[in-house]
Amino acid sequence: MNPRALQRHPQLWLALLALLLLLAGLLLSPASSFENLMRLPGALVLTQSATFEQAVLHYTLLPRLTIALLTGAALGFAGTLVQQVLRNPLAAPTTLGVAAGAQLTLGLVMLLAPSLLVWREAWAMVGGLAALGLVLLMGARRGFDPLTLTLCGLIVSLYLGAINTVILLFNQEQLAGLFIWGAGELSQNDWRSTLELLPRLLVAVGVALALWRPLQALDLGTEGARSLGLSPGITRILALILAVYLTALTVSHVGVVGFIGLAAPAIVRLLGARTLRQRMLASALTGALICLVADGIAQQLTLAFGQLLFPTGAATALIGGPVLLWVLTRNRLMPARPSQSVSMAPARREFSKTGLLLLGLITLGSLAVTLSLGPTWEGWRWTSFDGETALLAMRLPRMITALMAGALLAGAGVIVQRLTRNPMASPELLGISTGAALGMVLLILTIGTGSRTLQILAGGVGGTLVLLALLLLSRRSGFSPQRLLLGGIALSALLDAGIRMILAMGDAQSVMLLNWLAGSTWLSGQSDAWALVIATPILALLAVLASRWLDLLPLGDSAASSLGLPLAPARLLLLLLAALMTAAATLVVGPLSFVGLMAPHLARLLGYQRALPQLLGAFVIGSLLMLWADWLARTLVYPHELPAGLVATLIGGGYFLVRMYRMPSRH
Incomplete structure (x- = not known):
């Protein structure tokens, strides 16, 4: 399709797209089946002679159809507002953490004070504004760089999602309802949600359209807008509040419906809409x-698999994920210029071998303490190594697994951050962990839990397929840093949709999967420990051998090439190594978060700036983080347990938010 032809006739292409989507939606929706179309005249206004099928159409199917249209319009409109204000084509309510903040706040109110849900829209607004404020506070330190802002939003979403997971784990009796609502479920029993949403959405859209001229002036830049007598600061604040309000409305009524706020504006841009008013109206449609x-897809899948309830929010990700991948392959929305190297560490310090040795001794001491000290039914006690051999035999494999997994994720984090020249990158963002998780989920769905070997095999296949897709996506750009990160984010979100479909079942398998996805180590046995003991030194040695490449890549493409580094092959091999390290840890303890993000930063803080010292320091620090996270998970709520990865996320996420706030501004 010729881009110039799209620009010459945007209205034609937009009309054609709208017609195709409308036909597809009507064909898929049960409300527009032939039988229901015949019942429609009697279902619009029910009478005493109405049949049961007409009542179902009136109270369930028609309200669901209208709520789907209203939800999509609100999110598409909100996405355009956010992208216009932040000048970021990857910004959306879901990518900036707004939806996650609203969901967490509503979940807390639902569990702690259900009577306050009468103000659910206000609570969702508070949560969305708080999350967006965090993202903007971090992004402002980097001048609202599009890629940095997107990663900030993802990190805030991960952190808030970890807190939400804690709530779900300790309220398993409400697990199914929270999962289904959190994944975006549009089922309706009456017209109440439609009647509540419609007037509010019309008012918000009317206010936004009244602001379209000041918003359009933002394209001229801050000084250009001020020269026209406008206040760009007030305009941005009002537009962001409107976007958060629109998102909060949808989350409070139907839960999180992702990707529409990102996919709709992207499609509209690619089809040639240029003026802001065109983009706002076309994005809403x-x-x-x-x-x-x-x-419609979600309802058809629910009808096909009667035992499963497929949320609409997961289905939108199945559509929006490929759209984002298509946008990335066309490279129309992101600049080709690679992001500059950024360091979150303070001034350079000298590398200290003594410090590295001290870290190793601290690790050995920590291993002894965490292995021996812990609560029992008789209270806290110190278990000697020559006694209670059964207790030590239970603890030792999972602790060794935690040590090795932490080292692997930390090493992968160093590689990914240097490969992408972005200190906010982490192995989780490449999508390898999510691919392995989806492989495990599909195995459990199809044949049950299966053997441990079969689980590892299924996870390995899933991670490998994601890696191949990521390589194909970034091959034409020479495995550029931006393309790798954005492709990984898109693949992660796409695969996460499938995982959320399974979790929405809400049965015992969902509880087990949720524990594993949050990074549980209690399932780890001797075979897992031995596998990582063998794999970790081999992969770590390969990373050490590649340290010269890791020193050259952050210098930039021109400098690295002039020093003899073959960029594309080096990036490909490093990506494969990072994927292997991530998959090895993920297959045993689940897709842990923030360890691969936090350990490289701490290594830099200790003065390990060059690749080899940073790798060695990160290996030890990652092991320490996971070791103590496993111990805290085992002891904090004894006799219950938390997933170790979840504890690491809560600790590491808080640390990272503080570090981002204190990061020097870019001028």
């Missing part, structure tokens, strides 16, 4: 129709 199609 496109978002409404995408949500209609996604809801």
Whole structure:
């Protein structure tokens, strides 16, 4: 398709797209089946002679169809507002943490004070604004760079999601309802949600359209807008509040419906819409129709698999994920210039071998303490190594597993951060962990839990397929840093949709999967420990041998090439190594978060700036982080346990938010 042809006739292409989406949505929606179309005249206004099928159409199917249109329109409109204000084509309510903040706040109110849910829209607004404020506070330190802002939003979403997971784990009796609602479920029993949403959405959209001229002036830059007598600061604040309000409305009524706020504006841009008013109206229409199609897909899947309830939010990700991948392959929305190297560490310190030795001794001491000290039914006690051999035999494999997994993720984090020249990158962002997780989920769905060997095999296949897709996506750009990160984010979100479909079942398998996805180590046995003991030194040695490449890559493409580094082969091999390290840890203890993000930063803080010292320091620090996270998970809520990865996320996420706030501004 010729881009210039799209720009010459944007209205034609937008109309054609709208027609195609409308036809697809109507064909997929049960409300527009032939039988229901015949019942429609009697279902619009029910009478005493109405049949049961007409009542179902009136109270369930028609309200669901309208709520899908309203939800999609609101999210598409909100996405355009956010992208216009932040000048970031990857910004959206879901990518900036707004939806996660609203969901967490509503979940807390639902569990702690259900009577306050009468103000659910206000609570969702508070949570969304708080999350967006965190993201903007961190992104401001880097001048609202598009890629940095996207990663900030993802990190905030991960952190808030970890807190939400804690709530779910300790409220398993409400697990199914929270999962289904959190994944975006549009089922309706009456017209109440439609009647509540419609007037509020019309008012918000009217206010946004009244602001379209000041918003359009933001394209001229801050000084250009001020020269026209406008206040760009007030305009941005009002537009962001409107976007958060629109998102909060949808989350409070139907949960999190992802990707529409990102996919609809992207499609509209690619089809040639240029003025802001065109993009706002076209994004609302496109978002409404995408949500209609996604809801139709979700309903058809629910009918096909009667024992499963497929949330609409997961189906929108199945549509939006490929759209984002398509956008990335066309490279129309992101600049080709690679992001500059950034360091979150303070001034350079001299490398100290003594410090590295001290870290090793601290690790040995920590291993002794965490292995021996812990609560029992008789209270806290110190278990000697020559006694209670059964207790030590239970603890030792999982602790060795935690040590090795932490080292692998830390090493992978160093590679990914130097490979992408971005200190906010982590192995989780490449999508390898999510691919391995989806492989495990599909195995459990199809044949049950299976053997440990079969689980590892299924996870390995899933991670490998994601890696191949990521390589294909970034091959044409020479495995550029931006393409790798953005492709990984898109693949992660796409695969996460499938995982959320399974978790929405809400049965015992979902509880087990949730524990594993949060990074549980209690399932680790001697075979897992031995596998990592063998694999970790081999992979770590390969990373050490590649340390010269890791020193040259952050210098930039021109400098690295002039020093004899073959860029594309080096990036490919390093990516494969990082993927192997991530998959090895993920297959045993689940897709842990923030260890691969936090350990490289701490190594830099200790003065390990060059690649080899940073790798060695990160190996030890990652092991320490996971070791103590496992111990805290085992002792904090004894006799219950938390997933170790979840504890590491809560600790590491808080640390990272503080570090981002204190990071020097870019001028």
